[in-house]
Amino acid sequence: MLWSNYFIPTLKDTAAEDSQVISNSLMLKSGMIRKTASGIYTWLPLGLRVLNKVENIVREEMNNAGAHEVLMPMVQPKDLWDESERWNKFGPELLRFKDRHDRDFCLGPTHEEVITDLIKNNVKSYRELPLNIYQIQTKFRDEIRPRYGVMRSREFLMKDSYSFHLSEECLEDTYQIMRKAYSNILKRIGLNFKIVKADSGAIGGDRSEEFHVLAENGEDTLAVSDSSDFAVNAELLLENDQDAQSLEGQKSPDGNGLLEITKGIEVGHIFQLGKLYSENMNATVLDDSGTAKNMHMGCYGVGISRIVAASIEQNFDEKGIIWPKSISPFNLSIITIGADKDKNIEASSKKLYQDLSQKGFEVILDDRNDGFGKKIKDNELVGIPLSIVFGKNFSENDEVEIIFRDGKKIISTISKVEEII
Protein backbone atom coordinates (compact mmCIF):
# COMPACT_ATOMS: atom_id res chain seq x y z
CA MET A 1 0.00 0.00 0.00
CA LEU A 2 1.28 3.41 -0.91
CA TRP A 3 0.31 6.08 1.60
CA SER A 4 0.12 8.64 -1.19
CA ASN A 5 -2.65 6.63 -2.86
CA TYR A 6 -4.42 5.56 0.29
CA PHE A 7 -7.34 7.30 1.94
CA ILE A 8 -6.18 8.22 5.45
CA PRO A 9 -7.61 11.62 6.31
CA THR A 10 -5.77 12.30 9.57
CA LEU A 11 -6.73 15.31 11.65
CA LYS A 12 -4.78 17.46 14.05
CA ASP A 13 -7.84 18.37 16.04
CA THR A 14 -11.29 17.10 16.63
CA ALA A 15 -14.22 19.16 17.87
CA ALA A 16 -14.38 19.57 21.62
CA GLU A 17 -17.63 17.66 21.61
CA ASP A 18 -16.04 14.67 19.88
CA SER A 19 -12.97 14.62 22.11
CA GLN A 20 -14.60 13.49 25.33
CA VAL A 21 -13.63 9.87 24.86
CA ILE A 22 -10.08 9.04 23.92
CA SER A 23 -10.87 6.16 21.57
CA ASN A 24 -13.40 8.23 19.64
CA SER A 25 -11.05 11.16 19.38
CA LEU A 26 -8.16 8.97 18.19
CA MET A 27 -10.29 7.02 15.72
CA LEU A 28 -11.44 10.29 14.18
CA LYS A 29 -7.95 11.82 14.18
CA SER A 30 -6.29 8.75 12.71
CA GLY A 31 -8.80 8.60 9.89
CA MET A 32 -10.34 5.27 10.92
CA ILE A 33 -13.92 6.41 11.07
CA ARG A 34 -16.22 9.33 10.35
CA LYS A 35 -19.56 10.01 11.91
CA THR A 36 -22.49 9.82 9.52
CA ALA A 37 -25.20 10.51 12.11
CA SER A 38 -25.48 10.20 15.86
CA GLY A 39 -24.42 6.68 16.76
CA ILE A 40 -23.85 5.78 13.10
CA TYR A 41 -20.37 5.63 11.63
CA THR A 42 -18.59 5.04 8.35
CA TRP A 43 -15.48 2.90 8.60
CA LEU A 44 -12.68 4.23 6.42
CA PRO A 45 -10.02 1.95 4.91
CA LEU A 46 -7.67 2.08 7.88
CA GLY A 47 -10.41 1.45 10.44
CA LEU A 48 -11.88 -1.28 8.31
CA ARG A 49 -8.54 -3.09 8.22
CA VAL A 50 -8.55 -3.23 12.02
CA LEU A 51 -12.21 -4.19 12.15
CA ASN A 52 -11.56 -7.01 9.68
CA LYS A 53 -8.64 -8.29 11.73
CA VAL A 54 -10.73 -8.49 14.86
CA GLU A 55 -13.48 -10.10 12.82
CA ASN A 56 -11.14 -12.74 11.42
CA ILE A 57 -9.71 -13.66 14.80
CA VAL A 58 -13.23 -14.06 16.11
CA ARG A 59 -14.20 -16.12 13.07
CA GLU A 60 -11.21 -18.44 13.43
CA GLU A 61 -11.88 -19.04 17.09
CA MET A 62 -15.55 -19.70 16.41
CA ASN A 63 -14.64 -22.22 13.74
CA ASN A 64 -12.14 -23.82 16.11
CA ALA A 65 -14.90 -24.12 18.68
CA GLY A 66 -17.00 -26.05 16.19
CA ALA A 67 -19.46 -23.30 15.36
CA HIS A 68 -20.81 -22.84 11.83
CA GLU A 69 -21.11 -19.49 10.14
CA VAL A 70 -24.33 -18.25 8.56
CA LEU A 71 -25.65 -14.83 7.60
CA MET A 72 -29.11 -13.91 8.76
CA PRO A 73 -31.15 -10.97 7.51
CA MET A 74 -30.86 -7.58 9.11
CA VAL A 75 -34.51 -6.89 8.38
CA GLN A 76 -36.84 -9.11 10.36
CA PRO A 77 -40.62 -9.62 10.16
CA LYS A 78 -42.87 -8.78 13.07
CA ASP A 79 -44.47 -12.27 13.15
CA LEU A 80 -41.30 -13.84 14.54
CA TRP A 81 -41.16 -11.22 17.26
CA ASP A 82 -44.80 -11.85 18.07
CA GLU A 83 -44.00 -15.53 18.55
CA SER A 84 -41.34 -14.77 21.11
CA GLU A 85 -43.59 -12.08 22.57
CA ARG A 86 -40.80 -9.56 22.27
CA TRP A 87 -42.46 -7.21 19.74
CA ASN A 88 -44.26 -5.58 22.63
CA LYS A 89 -41.62 -6.13 25.29
CA PHE A 90 -38.62 -4.74 23.51
CA GLY A 91 -39.50 -1.05 23.59
CA PRO A 92 -38.37 1.80 21.37
CA GLU A 93 -34.84 0.43 21.15
CA LEU A 94 -36.28 -1.84 18.45
CA LEU A 95 -36.37 0.22 15.29
CA ARG A 96 -39.61 -0.63 13.53
CA PHE A 97 -40.95 0.26 10.13
CA LYS A 98 -43.41 -0.86 7.49
CA ASP A 99 -42.79 -2.03 3.97
CA ARG A 100 -44.79 -0.86 0.94
CA HIS A 101 -47.46 -3.45 1.68
CA ASP A 102 -47.90 -2.04 5.16
CA ARG A 103 -46.33 -5.09 6.78
CA ASP A 104 -44.34 -4.59 9.99
CA PHE A 105 -40.61 -5.15 10.18
CA CYS A 106 -37.74 -4.23 12.43
CA LEU A 107 -34.00 -3.87 12.10
CA GLY A 108 -32.41 -6.75 13.94
CA PRO A 109 -30.95 -5.80 17.33
CA THR A 110 -30.29 -9.52 17.94
CA HIS A 111 -31.29 -12.74 16.21
CA GLU A 112 -32.81 -15.24 18.65
CA GLU A 113 -36.09 -15.19 16.78
CA VAL A 114 -34.65 -15.75 13.33
CA ILE A 115 -32.27 -18.51 14.38
CA THR A 116 -34.85 -20.32 16.50
CA ASP A 117 -37.27 -20.24 13.62
CA LEU A 118 -34.59 -21.53 11.27
CA ILE A 119 -33.54 -24.39 13.49
CA LYS A 120 -37.02 -25.49 14.43
CA ASN A 121 -37.97 -25.71 10.76
CA ASN A 122 -34.89 -27.65 9.76
CA VAL A 123 -33.86 -29.80 12.71
CA LYS A 124 -36.20 -32.57 13.78
CA SER A 125 -34.07 -35.11 15.61
CA TYR A 126 -31.88 -35.07 18.69
CA ARG A 127 -29.30 -36.85 16.50
CA GLU A 128 -28.66 -33.55 14.71
CA LEU A 129 -27.78 -31.82 17.97
CA PRO A 130 -25.89 -30.10 19.38
CA LEU A 131 -25.63 -27.26 16.89
CA ASN A 132 -23.70 -24.06 17.29
CA ILE A 133 -24.43 -21.42 14.67
CA TYR A 134 -22.94 -17.96 14.43
CA GLN A 135 -22.90 -14.92 12.23
CA ILE A 136 -20.94 -11.70 12.01
CA GLN A 137 -23.28 -8.94 11.12
CA THR A 138 -24.39 -5.38 11.60
CA LYS A 139 -26.89 -4.91 14.37
CA PHE A 140 -29.10 -1.93 15.00
CA ARG A 141 -30.33 -0.79 18.38
CA ASP A 142 -31.99 2.57 18.64
CA GLU A 143 -30.19 3.60 21.83
CA ILE A 144 -31.82 6.36 23.85
CA ARG A 145 -28.54 8.16 23.88
CA PRO A 146 -25.72 6.86 21.72
CA ARG A 147 -22.35 7.93 23.08
CA TYR A 148 -18.63 7.37 23.18
CA GLY A 149 -18.28 6.90 19.42
CA VAL A 150 -18.39 3.29 18.23
CA MET A 151 -18.35 2.05 21.84
CA ARG A 152 -22.04 2.66 22.22
CA SER A 153 -23.30 3.26 18.75
CA ARG A 154 -26.69 2.46 17.37
CA GLU A 155 -25.30 0.53 14.44
CA PHE A 156 -22.47 -1.85 15.29
CA LEU A 157 -20.77 -5.01 14.17
CA MET A 158 -21.37 -8.04 16.31
CA LYS A 159 -20.62 -11.73 16.27
CA ASP A 160 -23.59 -13.60 17.67
CA SER A 161 -23.82 -17.34 18.17
CA TYR A 162 -26.70 -19.55 19.19
CA SER A 163 -26.41 -23.12 20.35
CA PHE A 164 -29.10 -25.80 20.51
CA HIS A 165 -29.16 -28.87 22.72
CA LEU A 166 -31.32 -31.69 23.89
CA SER A 167 -30.06 -31.52 27.45
CA GLU A 168 -28.94 -28.95 29.93
CA GLU A 169 -25.64 -30.84 30.39
CA CYS A 170 -24.91 -30.55 26.70
CA LEU A 171 -25.65 -26.83 26.84
CA GLU A 172 -23.24 -26.50 29.74
CA ASP A 173 -20.53 -28.25 27.69
CA THR A 174 -20.93 -25.87 24.78
CA TYR A 175 -21.14 -22.91 27.14
CA GLN A 176 -17.74 -23.87 28.53
CA ILE A 177 -16.32 -24.31 25.04
CA MET A 178 -17.54 -20.85 24.10
CA ARG A 179 -16.22 -19.41 27.33
CA LYS A 180 -12.81 -20.78 26.42
CA ALA A 181 -13.12 -19.53 22.83
CA TYR A 182 -13.90 -16.02 24.08
CA SER A 183 -10.86 -16.08 26.33
CA ASN A 184 -8.78 -17.23 23.38
CA ILE A 185 -10.06 -14.36 21.26
CA LEU A 186 -9.12 -11.71 23.78
CA LYS A 187 -5.77 -13.34 24.56
CA ARG A 188 -4.93 -13.59 20.88
CA ILE A 189 -5.76 -9.96 20.34
CA GLY A 190 -3.63 -9.19 23.37
CA LEU A 191 -6.09 -7.41 25.63
CA ASN A 192 -6.19 -7.42 29.41
CA PHE A 193 -9.63 -8.68 30.40
CA LYS A 194 -11.79 -10.15 33.14
CA ILE A 195 -14.66 -12.60 33.04
CA VAL A 196 -17.40 -11.47 35.40
CA LYS A 197 -20.72 -12.81 36.60
CA ALA A 198 -23.50 -10.74 35.14
CA ASP A 199 -27.13 -9.91 35.16
CA SER A 200 -28.71 -11.60 32.16
CA GLY A 201 -30.94 -8.58 31.55
CA ALA A 202 -33.58 -8.28 28.87
CA ILE A 203 -32.37 -11.23 26.79
CA GLY A 204 -33.45 -13.44 29.64
CA GLY A 205 -32.21 -16.83 30.71
CA ASP A 206 -30.52 -18.62 33.50
CA ARG A 207 -26.84 -17.92 33.62
CA SER A 208 -24.53 -15.41 32.07
CA GLU A 209 -21.04 -14.03 32.19
CA GLU A 210 -19.54 -10.91 30.67
CA PHE A 211 -16.10 -10.40 29.19
CA HIS A 212 -14.68 -7.02 30.09
CA VAL A 213 -11.67 -5.30 28.66
CA LEU A 214 -10.14 -3.39 31.55
CA ALA A 215 -9.80 0.32 30.90
CA GLU A 216 -10.12 3.45 32.99
CA ASN A 217 -12.80 4.85 30.73
CA GLY A 218 -14.95 1.73 30.99
CA GLU A 219 -18.66 2.19 31.39
CA ASP A 220 -19.05 -0.72 33.77
CA THR A 221 -17.81 -1.05 37.30
CA LEU A 222 -16.41 -4.42 38.29
CA ALA A 223 -15.73 -5.88 41.70
CA VAL A 224 -12.74 -8.19 41.54
CA SER A 225 -11.17 -10.27 44.30
CA ASP A 226 -7.52 -9.44 44.91
CA SER A 227 -6.67 -13.08 45.59
CA SER A 228 -8.95 -15.32 43.53
CA ASP A 229 -10.69 -15.45 40.14
CA PHE A 230 -13.84 -14.03 41.63
CA ALA A 231 -15.16 -11.12 39.60
CA VAL A 232 -18.63 -9.68 39.27
CA ASN A 233 -20.36 -6.74 37.69
CA ALA A 234 -20.60 -4.41 40.69
CA GLU A 235 -24.28 -3.78 39.98
CA LEU A 236 -25.05 -7.22 41.30
CA LEU A 237 -23.56 -6.48 44.72
CA LEU A 238 -25.11 -3.06 45.21
CA GLU A 239 -28.09 -2.49 47.42
CA ASN A 240 -30.36 0.53 47.20
CA ASP A 241 -28.37 3.71 46.63
CA GLN A 242 -25.02 2.18 47.50
CA ASP A 243 -22.02 3.52 45.66
CA ALA A 244 -19.78 1.02 43.85
CA GLN A 245 -16.72 2.57 45.44
CA SER A 246 -18.02 1.54 48.86
CA LEU A 247 -17.37 -2.10 47.91
CA GLU A 248 -13.64 -1.43 47.70
CA GLY A 249 -11.80 -3.29 50.43
CA GLN A 250 -14.81 -5.36 51.50
CA LYS A 251 -14.49 -9.09 51.86
CA SER A 252 -14.97 -10.94 48.61
CA PRO A 253 -18.27 -12.89 48.55
CA ASP A 254 -16.37 -16.07 47.63
CA GLY A 255 -14.45 -15.80 50.87
CA ASN A 256 -11.10 -15.22 49.20
CA GLY A 257 -9.42 -11.89 49.80
CA LEU A 258 -10.77 -8.39 49.44
CA LEU A 259 -12.66 -6.68 46.64
CA GLU A 260 -11.03 -4.23 44.31
CA ILE A 261 -13.09 -1.89 42.15
CA THR A 262 -12.07 -1.49 38.53
CA LYS A 263 -13.59 -0.24 35.28
CA GLY A 264 -14.32 -2.41 32.29
CA ILE A 265 -15.74 -2.29 28.80
CA GLU A 266 -18.11 -5.13 28.08
CA VAL A 267 -17.02 -6.72 24.81
CA GLY A 268 -18.55 -10.15 25.19
CA HIS A 269 -21.51 -11.76 26.88
CA ILE A 270 -22.41 -15.42 27.06
CA PHE A 271 -25.79 -16.72 28.19
CA GLN A 272 -27.45 -19.98 28.95
CA LEU A 273 -30.94 -19.20 27.74
CA GLY A 274 -32.47 -22.51 28.69
CA LYS A 275 -35.84 -23.20 27.05
CA LEU A 276 -37.14 -19.63 27.06
CA TYR A 277 -37.25 -19.17 23.30
CA SER A 278 -37.78 -22.80 22.35
CA GLU A 279 -40.92 -22.83 24.46
CA ASN A 280 -42.27 -19.51 23.25
CA MET A 281 -41.57 -20.40 19.65
CA ASN A 282 -42.31 -24.09 20.00
CA ALA A 283 -38.92 -25.33 18.85
CA THR A 284 -38.68 -29.06 19.51
CA VAL A 285 -36.79 -32.15 18.44
CA LEU A 286 -37.70 -35.78 18.97
CA ASP A 287 -35.59 -37.53 21.60
CA ASP A 288 -34.55 -41.20 21.52
CA SER A 289 -37.98 -42.27 22.72
CA GLY A 290 -39.73 -40.32 19.98
CA THR A 291 -40.98 -37.62 22.33
CA ALA A 292 -40.94 -33.96 21.27
CA LYS A 293 -38.65 -31.94 23.56
CA ASN A 294 -38.00 -28.22 23.67
CA MET A 295 -34.39 -27.52 22.92
CA HIS A 296 -32.03 -25.91 25.41
CA MET A 297 -30.37 -22.85 23.97
CA GLY A 298 -27.32 -20.73 24.58
CA CYS A 299 -26.38 -17.43 23.02
CA TYR A 300 -23.01 -15.76 22.84
CA GLY A 301 -22.19 -12.25 21.66
CA VAL A 302 -19.01 -10.37 20.88
CA GLY A 303 -18.98 -6.68 20.00
CA ILE A 304 -16.49 -6.60 17.13
CA SER A 305 -16.57 -2.85 16.60
CA ARG A 306 -16.56 -2.31 20.33
CA ILE A 307 -13.38 -4.37 20.69
CA VAL A 308 -11.62 -1.98 18.32
CA ALA A 309 -12.49 0.98 20.54
CA ALA A 310 -11.79 -0.97 23.73
CA SER A 311 -8.32 -1.86 22.49
CA ILE A 312 -7.59 1.84 22.05
CA GLU A 313 -9.00 2.70 25.47
CA GLN A 314 -6.56 0.19 26.93
CA ASN A 315 -3.55 1.05 24.74
CA PHE A 316 -2.72 4.63 23.81
CA ASP A 317 -0.33 7.42 24.72
CA GLU A 318 -0.03 11.14 24.08
CA LYS A 319 1.12 10.43 20.52
CA GLY A 320 -1.84 8.32 19.54
CA ILE A 321 -2.99 4.75 19.20
CA ILE A 322 -0.83 1.76 20.17
CA TRP A 323 -2.09 -1.36 18.39
CA PRO A 324 -1.46 -4.85 19.61
CA LYS A 325 0.39 -6.57 16.76
CA SER A 326 -2.54 -8.91 16.18
CA ILE A 327 -4.89 -6.17 14.97
CA SER A 328 -2.60 -3.42 13.77
CA PRO A 329 -3.78 -2.18 10.36
CA PHE A 330 -0.24 -2.65 9.05
CA ASN A 331 2.70 -4.64 10.42
CA LEU A 332 5.06 -1.83 9.61
CA SER A 333 5.58 1.27 7.56
CA ILE A 334 8.47 2.43 5.44
CA ILE A 335 9.06 6.18 5.58
CA THR A 336 11.05 8.02 2.95
CA ILE A 337 12.50 11.48 3.40
CA GLY A 338 13.67 13.40 0.38
CA ALA A 339 13.00 10.57 -2.08
CA ASP A 340 12.52 12.99 -4.93
CA LYS A 341 16.05 14.28 -4.40
CA ASP A 342 17.79 10.98 -3.86
CA LYS A 343 16.66 8.40 -6.38
CA ASN A 344 18.48 5.73 -4.44
CA ILE A 345 16.11 6.28 -1.53
CA GLU A 346 13.15 6.00 -3.83
CA ALA A 347 14.40 2.82 -5.51
CA SER A 348 15.68 1.09 -2.37
CA SER A 349 12.63 1.84 -0.26
CA LYS A 350 10.39 0.59 -3.01
CA LYS A 351 12.41 -2.60 -3.35
CA LEU A 352 12.27 -3.27 0.41
CA TYR A 353 8.55 -2.57 0.32
CA GLN A 354 8.08 -5.10 -2.45
CA ASP A 355 10.32 -7.71 -0.84
CA LEU A 356 8.61 -7.50 2.53
CA SER A 357 5.16 -7.46 0.97
CA GLN A 358 6.02 -10.55 -1.00
CA LYS A 359 7.09 -12.28 2.19
CA GLY A 360 3.68 -11.67 3.66
CA PHE A 361 4.24 -8.54 5.71
CA GLU A 362 1.52 -5.93 5.56
CA VAL A 363 3.49 -2.85 4.70
CA ILE A 364 2.49 0.72 3.99
CA LEU A 365 5.07 2.78 2.14
CA ASP A 366 4.82 6.38 3.29
CA ASP A 367 5.97 7.90 0.03
CA ARG A 368 4.27 11.25 0.54
CA ASN A 369 6.29 14.24 -0.39
CA ASP A 370 6.44 15.58 3.16
CA GLY A 371 9.05 16.10 5.84
CA PHE A 372 10.03 13.67 8.55
CA GLY A 373 8.01 15.40 11.26
CA LYS A 374 4.68 15.16 9.58
CA LYS A 375 5.20 11.58 8.52
CA ILE A 376 6.38 10.18 11.84
CA LYS A 377 3.57 12.01 13.65
CA ASP A 378 1.00 10.41 11.39
CA ASN A 379 2.59 6.99 11.75
CA GLU A 380 2.55 7.32 15.53
CA LEU A 381 -1.01 8.60 15.59
CA VAL A 382 -2.19 5.70 13.47
CA GLY A 383 -0.35 3.32 15.80
CA ILE A 384 1.78 1.35 13.38
CA PRO A 385 4.14 -0.83 15.51
CA LEU A 386 7.33 0.13 13.70
CA SER A 387 8.61 2.35 10.92
CA ILE A 388 11.69 1.92 8.76
CA VAL A 389 13.12 5.29 7.82
CA PHE A 390 15.05 5.96 4.61
CA GLY A 391 16.66 9.37 4.90
CA LYS A 392 19.94 11.17 5.24
CA ASN A 393 21.51 8.18 6.95
CA PHE A 394 20.71 6.07 3.94
CA SER A 395 22.09 8.54 1.43
CA GLU A 396 25.35 8.82 3.34
CA ASN A 397 25.91 5.45 5.01
CA ASP A 398 23.41 3.03 3.48
CA GLU A 399 21.76 2.80 6.88
CA VAL A 400 18.09 2.83 7.73
CA GLU A 401 16.59 3.60 11.09
CA ILE A 402 13.93 1.44 12.66
CA ILE A 403 11.67 3.39 14.99
CA PHE A 404 9.34 1.41 17.21
CA ARG A 405 6.04 2.79 18.40
CA ASP A 406 7.37 2.97 21.97
CA GLY A 407 10.13 5.31 20.82
CA LYS A 408 13.04 2.84 20.70
CA LYS A 409 15.32 3.29 17.69
CA ILE A 410 17.73 0.94 16.00
CA ILE A 411 20.15 1.77 13.21
CA SER A 412 20.39 -1.03 10.68
CA THR A 413 21.15 -1.93 7.13
CA ILE A 414 18.56 -3.18 4.68
CA SER A 415 19.93 -6.70 4.76
CA LYS A 416 19.43 -6.96 8.52
CA VAL A 417 15.97 -5.41 8.61
CA GLU A 418 14.07 -8.61 8.21
CA GLU A 419 15.57 -10.32 11.22
CA ILE A 420 14.89 -7.31 13.41
CA ILE A 421 11.22 -6.94 12.58
Added chain:
RNA sequence: CGGGAUGUAGCGCAGCCUGGUAGCGCACCACACUGGGGGUGUGGUGGUCGUCGGUUCAAAUCCGGCCAUCCCGACCA
Protein backbone atom coordinates in the same frame (compact mmCIF):
# COMPACT_ATOMS: atom_id res chain seq x y z
C1' C B 1 -37.47 12.24 28.05
C1' G B 2 -35.23 15.67 32.39
C1' G B 3 -30.72 18.81 33.15
C1' G B 4 -26.39 21.34 30.69
C1' A B 5 -23.94 23.04 26.24
C1' U B 6 -22.77 23.80 21.09
C1' G B 7 -23.95 24.99 15.72
C1' U B 8 -19.67 30.83 11.72
C1' A B 9 -14.76 28.07 5.18
C1' G B 10 -12.87 21.00 4.58
C1' C B 11 -11.06 20.85 10.17
C1' G B 12 -10.29 23.67 14.87
C1' C B 13 -11.92 28.34 16.66
C1' A B 14 -12.71 33.97 17.49
C1' G B 15 -16.46 37.64 16.48
C1' C B 16 -22.25 37.91 19.50
C1' C B 17 -22.33 40.99 25.63
C1' U B 18 -22.39 46.78 23.17
C1' G B 19 -26.47 45.38 15.64
C1' G B 20 -23.24 48.77 10.79
C1' U B 21 -19.51 45.42 4.09
C1' A B 22 -17.29 37.92 8.00
C1' G B 23 -12.07 37.05 10.63
C1' C B 24 -7.75 33.83 12.61
C1' G B 25 -4.97 29.13 12.58
C1' C B 26 -4.58 24.64 10.02
C1' A B 27 -5.78 22.25 5.56
C1' C B 28 -6.27 22.94 0.18
C1' C B 29 -4.29 25.04 -5.01
C1' A B 30 0.23 27.34 -7.77
C1' C B 31 5.42 28.38 -7.72
C1' A B 32 10.08 28.41 -5.29
C1' C B 33 13.02 26.95 -1.32
C1' U B 34 13.41 23.04 2.48
C1' G B 35 13.83 17.75 3.65
C1' G B 36 15.34 13.54 10.67
C1' G B 37 10.09 15.72 14.83
C1' G B 38 3.69 18.67 12.00
C1' G B 39 9.59 23.66 7.86
C1' U B 40 9.70 28.79 5.02
C1' G B 41 8.18 32.50 1.56
C1' U B 42 5.01 34.71 -2.21
C1' G B 43 0.35 34.50 -4.50
C1' G B 44 -4.52 32.17 -4.46
C1' U B 45 -9.41 29.10 -3.76
C1' G B 46 -13.17 28.58 -0.36
C1' G B 47 -18.76 31.03 3.98
C1' U B 48 -26.93 32.22 1.72
C1' C B 49 -22.90 32.54 9.87
C1' G B 50 -27.80 25.12 11.35
C1' U B 51 -32.94 26.44 9.89
C1' C B 52 -37.60 29.18 9.87
C1' G B 53 -39.79 33.44 11.53
C1' G B 54 -39.83 38.23 14.39
C1' U B 55 -37.71 43.17 15.90
C1' U B 56 -34.86 47.01 13.16
C1' C B 57 -33.13 51.72 8.20
C1' A B 58 -29.71 47.57 9.07
C1' A B 59 -29.09 40.92 12.25
C1' A B 60 -23.61 36.08 12.67
C1' U B 61 -24.85 39.57 16.71
C1' C B 62 -31.28 40.92 19.87
C1' C B 63 -36.14 37.76 20.47
C1' G B 64 -39.02 33.15 19.46
C1' G B 65 -39.96 28.29 17.20
C1' C B 66 -37.71 24.10 15.02
C1' C B 67 -33.57 20.84 13.68
C1' A B 68 -28.83 18.64 14.49
C1' U B 69 -24.74 17.27 17.60
C1' C B 70 -22.24 16.50 22.35
C1' C B 71 -22.07 15.89 27.88
C1' C B 72 -24.70 14.24 32.73
C1' G B 73 -29.06 11.20 34.17
C1' A B 74 -32.82 7.29 33.45
C1' C B 75 -31.93 2.88 29.88
C1' C B 76 -28.74 -0.60 27.59
C1' A B 77 -25.06 -6.35 24.30
